[in-house]
Amino acid sequence: MNNGKKGFFAKLKEGLAKTKKNLTEQIEGIIFQYKKIDDDFLDELEEILITSDMGVETTMDIIDYIKEETKKRKLEDTLEIKNVIKEYLVNILEEHQVPEVTDKQRVILIVGVNGVGKTTSIGKISYRLKQAGNKVIVAAADTFRAAAVEQLKEWCNKAGVDIVASEQGSDPGAVVFDAIQATKARKADILICDTAGRLHNKKNLMNELSKIFKILDKEFSEAHIDVYLVIDATTGQNGIVQAKLFKEACNINGLILTKLDGTAKGGIAFPIVNELKIPIKYVGVGEKIDDLQDFNAQDFVDAIFE
Ligand SMILES: Nc1nc2c(ncn2[C@@H]2O[C@H](COP(=O)(O)OP(=O)(O)OP(=O)(O)O)[C@@H](O)[C@H]2O)c(=O)[nH]1
Ligand SMILES: [Mg+2]
Numbered sequence: 269m270n271n272g273k274k275g276f277f278a279k280l281k282e283g284l285a286k287t288k289k290n291l292t293e294q295i296e297g298i299i300f301q302y303k304k305i306d307d308d309f310l311d312e313l314e315e316i317l318i319t320s321d322m323g324v325e326t327t328m329d330i331i332d333y334i335k336e337e338t339k340k341r342k343l344e345d346t347l348e349i350k351n352v353i354k355e356y357l358v359n360i361l362e363e364h365q366v367p368e369v370t371d372k373q374r375v376i377l378i379v380g381v382n383g384v385g386k387t388t389s390i391g392k393i394s395y396r397l398k399q400a401g402n403k404v405i406v407a408a409a410d411t412f413r414a415a416a417v418e419q420l421k422e423w424c425n426k427a428g429v430d431i432v433a434s435e436q437g438s439d440p441g442a443v444v445f446d447a448i449q450a451t452k453a454r455k456a457d458i459l460i461c462d463t464a465g466r467l468h469n470k471k472n473l474m475n476e477l478s479k480i481f482k483i484l485d486k487e488f489s490e491a492h493i494d495v496y497l498v499i500d501a502t503t504g505q506n507g508i509v510q511a512k513l514f515k516e517a518c519n520i521n522g523l524i525l526t527k528l529d530g531t532a533k534g535g536i537a538f539p540i541v542n543e544l545k546i547p548i549k550y551v552g553v554g555e556k557i558d559d560l561q562d563f564n565a566q567d568f569v570d571a572i573f574e
Contacts, residue, residue: 276561276567277567277570277571279553279554279559279561280528280551280553280561280567280568280571281571281574282529282553283528283529283551283553283554283559283571284528284534284553284568284571284572286530286531286532286534287320287528287531287532287533287534287535287572288571288572288573289532290320290532290533290535291316291317291320291532291535291572292572292573294316294320295313295316295349295350295353296350298312298313298316298346299346299347299349299350300346302346303345303346304344304345304346305338305343305344305345305346305348305349309346310331310334310335313331313334313349314327314328314331317330317331317535320532320535321504321505321533321535321536321539322535322538322539323505323508323538323539323542323543325539325542325543326360326538326539326542326543329356329360329542330353330356330357333352333356334349334352334353334356337352338352350573353573354569354570354573357538357569358565358566358569360538360541360542361537361538361541361547361548361563361565361568361569362565363541363545364541364545364546364547365547365565366547369492369494372490372491372492373451373456373457373458373459373488373490373491373492374457374458374459374491374492374493374494375458375459375460375461375484375488375491375492375493375494376393376458376459376460376461376494376495376496377461377463377477377480377484377493377494377495377496378390378460378461378462378463378496378498378524379463379465379477379495379496379497379498379514379518379520380465380497380498380499380510380514380524381465381510382413382464382465383465383500384465384498384499384500384503384510384526385498385500385524385526385527385552386410386462386463386465386498387410387416387419387420387423387462388423388526388552388555389498389524389526389550389552389560390406390420390423390460390462391420391422391423391424391426391427391557392427392550392552392557392558392559392560393460393524393550393560394406394423394424394427394429394460395426395427395428395429395557395558396560396562397457397458398427398428398429402456402457402458403454403455403456403457403458404427404429404430404456404457404458404459404460405429405430405431405432405447405450405451405454405456405458405459405460406420406423406424406429406430406431406432406447406459406460406461406462407431407432407433407443407444407446407447407459407460407461407462408420408421408431408432408433408434408443408462409440409441409443409444409447409461409462409463409464409480410440410462410463410464410465411434411435411436411437411438411439411440411443411464412436412437412440412464413436413464414436416436416462416464417433417434417435417436420433420462421433423557426557427557430450430454430456432446432447432450434446440463440464440476440479440480441479441480441482441483444461444480444483444484445483445487447459447461448483448484448487448488449487451488452488459488459491461480463476463477463480464476470513470516470517473514473517474517474518477517477518478518481518494521494522494549495518495519495520495521495522496520496521496522496523496524496549496550497510497511497514497515497520497522497523497524497546498523498524498526499511499523499524499525499526499536499540500526500527501525501526501527501528501531501533501534501536501537502527502530502531502533503533504531504533504536505536507536507540508536508539508540508543508544511523511540511544511546512544515544515546520546521546521547522546522547522548522549523540523541523544523546523547523548523549524548524549524550524551524552525537525540525548525550525551525552525563526551526552527552528551528552528553529552529553529554529559534572535572537568547563548563548568549562549563550562550563551563551568
């Protein structure tokens with residue numbers, strides 16, 4: 269492990285401290301209380317998982333896996349359970365991961381309800397991708413909220429990337445159109461589009477997003493398009509409801525989980541991935557420009573359980 273990586277892991281661990289307290293300390297409690305794996309132990313474990321935002325469906329999957337593995341490996345001691353749980357949780361998070369496309373120009377469309385951290389995440393992602401050697405352009409396609417453009421401009425300044433913007437109330441599709449032309453003309457590697465979160469209902473949301481998709485399709489069909497949904501981890505189970513709604517409205521292929529530093533509900537990562545079958549791409553662990561990390565399933569689980 270080099271220093272950069274170590275620093276990242278320490279930050280992730282710090283960000284997930286509340287989740288760890290909620291989940292791991294309780295599990296360790298029953299591990300020492302029961303000593304032997306039996307039905308009572310499994311019942312208690314089930315209750316801890318359900319109340320820690322894992323959700324019923326995912327909890328049942330975990331318990332089933334533990335039962336199977338306990339039999340297969342002839343496990344008796346509760347001390348052995350922690351590794352079995354960790355193993356399964358890493359599997360859940362890794363199952364849907366795919367490598368990032370790097371052989372053509374990319375568009376990353378950032379969607380999500382208001383206040384979840386879209387604009388902030390765009391600032392952090394732009395910074396990361398630029399540090400990694402990419403030429404990045406950002407499109408201010410949230411033209412709905414006053415001050416949205418100013419906020420994004422500040423982030424782009426900090427990240428040192430170009431922004432394409434228009435005034436508040438203008439057509440987001442037109443902003444995306446201009447940004448595509450700029451991306452082509454300046455031969456940028458990645459175009460990241462901010463979008464409005466405050467669109468009252470699903471129909472408005474779908475209309476707005478489908479306009480943007482049409483323009484991307486027509487003007488930039490040679491590019492690879494990623495659609496990342498931002499979810500605020502502090503909202504717990506509501507994050508799953510939002511994810512289901514957005515999945516119906518558009519083809520989300522990645523998730524960004526924010527505000528892990530302020531919540532004990534980081535366990536929400538597991539049911540979201542397990543139920544929606546969409547991989548997490550980034551996690552946000554604070555409000556500063558470097559408080560975002562590429563998602564790594566093993567690190568995430570280690571940060572909660574170590
Ligand atoms: N603690 C913490 N705060 C965050 C994180 N990500 C975003 N925030 C804060 O969440 C608030 C909302 O962030 P925005 O980026 O404006 O959210 P948005 O989704 O763009 O909001 P709208 O444009 O209104 O839809 C800001 O105060 C951010 O600083 C994070 O990972 N950790
Ligand atoms: Mg915003």
